[in-house]
Amino acid sequence: MENLTPKEIVEHLDRYVIGQDDAKRTIAVALRNRYRRMQLDEEMQQDVTPKNILMIGSTGVGKTEIARRLANMMKLPFIKVEASKYTEVGFVGRDVESMIRDLATTSLSIVRDEMNEKNQEKIENYIENMIIEKLLPPLPAGASEQKQAEYDASFARMQEKYAKGELDHLMVKVTMPNNPEFPEEGLPPQMIQVQESIVKVLGGMGKKGPEKEITVKEAKKVLAQEASEKLLDEEQLKSLAKEKVEKGGIVFLDEVDKIAVSASGQSRQDPSKEGVQRDLLPIVEGSTVQTKLGMIKTDHILFIAAGAFHLSKPSDLIPELQGRFPLRVELDSLDEETLYRILTEPKNSLIKQYQALMKVEDVDLVFEEEALHAIAHYSLLANEKTEDIGARRLHTVMEKILEDISYLADEYAGENVIIDKELVDSKIGKVVEDEDTTRYIL
Numbered sequence: 519m520e521n522l523t524p525k526e527i528v529e530h531l532d533r534y535v536i537g538q539d540d541a542k543r544t545i546a547v548a549l550r551n552r553y554r555r556m557q558l559d560e561e562m563q564q565d566v567t568p569k570n571i572l573m574i575g576s577t578g579v580g581k582t583e584i585a586r587r588l589a590n591m592m593k594l595p596f597i598k599v600e601a602s603k604y605t606e607v608g609f610v611g612r613d614v615e616s617m618i619r620d621l622a623t624t625s626l627s628i629v630r631d632e633m634n635e636k637n638q639e640k641i642e643n644y645i646e647n648m649i650i651e652k653l654l655p656p657l658p659a660g661a662s663e664q665k666q667a668e669y670d671a672s673f674a675r676m677q678e679k680y681a682k683g684e685l686d687h688l689m690v691k692v693t694m695p696n697n698p699e700f701p702e703e704g705l706p707p708q709m710i711q712v713q714e715s716i717v718k719v720l721g722g723m724g725k726k727g728p729e730k731e732i733t734v735k736e737a738k739k740v741l742a743q744e745a746s747e748k749l750l751d752e753e754q755l756k757s758l759a760k761e762k763v764e765k766g767g768i769v770f771l772d773e774v775d776k777i778a779v780s781a782s783g784q785s786r787q788d789p790s791k792e793g794v795q796r797d798l799l800p801i802v803e804g805s806t807v808q809t810k811l812g813m814i815k816t817d818h819i820l821f822i823a824a825g826a827f828h829l830s831k832p833s834d835l836i837p838e839l840q841g842r843f844p845l846r847v848e849l850d851s852l853d854e855e856t857l858y859r860i861l862t863e864p865k866n867s868l869i870k871q872y873q874a875l876m877k878v879e880d881v882d883l884v885f886e887e888e889a890l891h892a893i894a895h896y897s898l899l900a901n902e903k904t905e906d907i908g909a910r911r912l913h914t915v916m917e918k919i920l921e922d923i924s925y926l927a928d929e930y931a932g933e934n935v936i937i938d939k940e941l942v943d944s945k946i947g948k949v950v951e952d953e954d955t956t957r958y959i960l
Contacts, residue, residue: 521553522549522550522592523550524543524546524547524549524550525546527542527545527546527549527550527588527591528542528543528546530587530591531546531584531587531588533864533865534583534587534864534865534866535580535583535584535587535864536580536856536859536860536863536864537580537850537852537856537859538579538580538584538849538850540847540848540849541573541575541580541581541584541847541849542584544571544845544847545571545584545585545588545822546588548568548569548571548820548845549588549592549820551566551568551569552568552765552766552818552820555818556765564817567804567817567818568818568819568820568821569844569845570802570820570821570822570823570842570843570844570845571820571821571822571823571843571845571846571847572774572822572823572824572832572843572845572846572847573822573823573824573825573847573849574824574825574826574827574832574846574847574848574849575824575826575848575849575850575851576826576828576849576851576906576907576908577826577906577907577908577910578852578906578907578908578909578910578911579849579850579851579852579908579909580849580908580909581772581824581849582598582770582772582824585598585768585770585822586598586770588768589768592766593628593632594628594762594766594767594768595621595622595624595625595628595759595762595763595766595767595768596621596624596767596768596769596770597617597620597621597624597768597769597770598770598772599617599620599769599770599771599772600772600773600776601771601772601773601774601776601777601794601798601823601825602773602776602777604777604794604797604798613797614794614797614798614801615801615807615808617769617771617801618763618769618801618807618809618814618816618819619807619809619810621763621767621769621819622759622760622763622809622810622811622814623809623810625759625760625762625763625767625811626755626756626759626810626811628759628762629755629758629759629762630746630750630755630759633750633755633758634746634750637749637750640745640749641742641745641746641749644741644745644748644749645737645738645741645742645745646677646680648741648744648745649680649685649690649734649737649738649741650673650676650677650680652690652691652692652737653676653685653688653690653734654669654672654673654676657669680734685734686733686734686735687733687734687735688733688734689731689732689733689734690731690732690733690734690737691729691730691731692729692730692732692737692740692741693728693729693744694728694729694730694740695740695743695744756810756811756812759811760811760812760814763811763814763819764814764815764816764817764818764819765818767819767820768819768820768821768822769819769820769821769822770822770824771798771821771822771823771824772824772825773824773825774823774824774825774835775825775826775827775828775829775830776791776825777791777792777794777795777835778791778795778825778827778830778831778832778834778835779791779792779830779834780829780830780831780834792836795835795836795839796836798839799836799838799839799842801816802816802821802839802842802843803842804816804817804818821842821843823843832846851906851908852898852901852908852909853898854891854894854895854898855894857893857894857897857898857909857911857912858890858891858893858894860909860912861890861893861894861912862890868912868913868916869885869890872916872920875924876923876924876927876935879927879928879930879931880931880932881923881927881930881931881932881933881935882933882934882935883920883923883935883937884934884935884936884937885937886936886937886938886939888938888939889937889938889939889941889942892939892942892943892946893912893915893916893919893942893946894912896915896942896946896947896950897911897912897915899950899956900914900915900950900956900960903950903953903956903957904953904956904957904960911960914960915946915960918945918946918949918959918960919937919941919942919945919946920937923935946960
């Protein structure tokens with residue numbers, strides 16, 4: 519995945535995000551440059567810094583979706599944070615370094631999942647042996663060879679039954695995991711270190727949780743964590759996770775326009791906004807942050823800032839922060855044709871989602887072509903008459919159209935339900951015509 523060309527990255531994104539070609543190309547090139555950088559000698563690598571991106575566009579046009587899909591595709595640590603949630607040092611709220619600590623937690627989770635997948639066979643064997651040993655009474659010390667042979671034969675029979683799922687209903691006693699954890703939300707690094715020390719002390723005092731009798735099926739899930747801890751090297755996991763953050767981490771900094779201080783409205787602005795920008799600056803420029811993985815350098819983490827910039831401009835950000843986002847890309851507002859394509863083209867489009875949900879109730883939803891165009895048309899009108907929330911308006915319109923069918927799904931079981939233009943008009947047409955009802959209902 520890390521070796522994909524920009525063209526291949528864009529082709530993958532096209533399956534999920536409609537339009538916004540400029541934004542896709544810009545991010546694809548930024549990610550490819552990371553791969554290119556890793557092929558250089560170490561001295562040159564240090565000098566090649568990531569080209570951070572500023573995405574400008576209304577809500578619901580695909581800014582977050584593009585970044586999230588890329589991170590998922592390439593299995594990179596990714597977090598989305600709202601710039602407006604952070605406050606200047608000295609004010610109550612989250613400090614900006616917490617985004618790197620959250621990124622470190624995400625990275626550790628990704629690496630753990632990858633290692634569990636690689637060691638799946640070992641983990642499953644460990645779980646199987648643990649459960650069978652609990653079901654078969656152990657042989658006393660010094661048992662005869664005949665007894666040992668009988669025990670081995672019984673063990674083999676149990677293995678066969680386990681593989682077929684015939685033991686799933688039996689009850690076994692297992693020690694439940696006991697992981698005391700404390701919330702890190704909004705706390706300074708020093709306090710988090712104190713908390714982690716307390717966790718270690720508590721862990722040392724009572725690492726094992728209470729014993730509980732549960733079914734074999736449930737025990738498999740409980741023992742999976744124990745198996746993972748026993749078979750995987752925690753320090754190696756942390757080391758790999760730290761490397762993944764420093765070389766491949768992506769921070770999506772949304773609502774960055776909310777911390778911009780516009781000259782016209784400066785007197786009415788929150789005085790901490792410029793302070794938040796100055797606190798962000800060292801993180802984006804490159805600094806070292808204390809996390810549960812150790813000290814993490816942010817020099818080569820990719821930052822993607824995004825905002826609508828309706829009431830402010832990118833130039834209202836402090837010059838130093840502007841300079842750290844050299845790539846600018848403006849996303850297009852969604853027209854009727856694009857909204858129609860969003861409804862129908864993506865791999866798991868909105869239409870396919872609703873059809874799958876109704877299929878659970880044995881109801882087959884059939885959307886006529888005219889109805890789909892009408893949904894796109896009314897969504898666009900609603901965006902024009904009220905706040906423009908982009909593709910998210912499609913969700914609201916679809917829910918309104920299907921509310922009765924969804925509520926009475928049991929009465930439609932085994933039927934084909936046709937969604938035609940008349941139904942769309944009757945459900946949405948009058949609502950959209952009246953600006954006040956559009957504002958409250960859609």
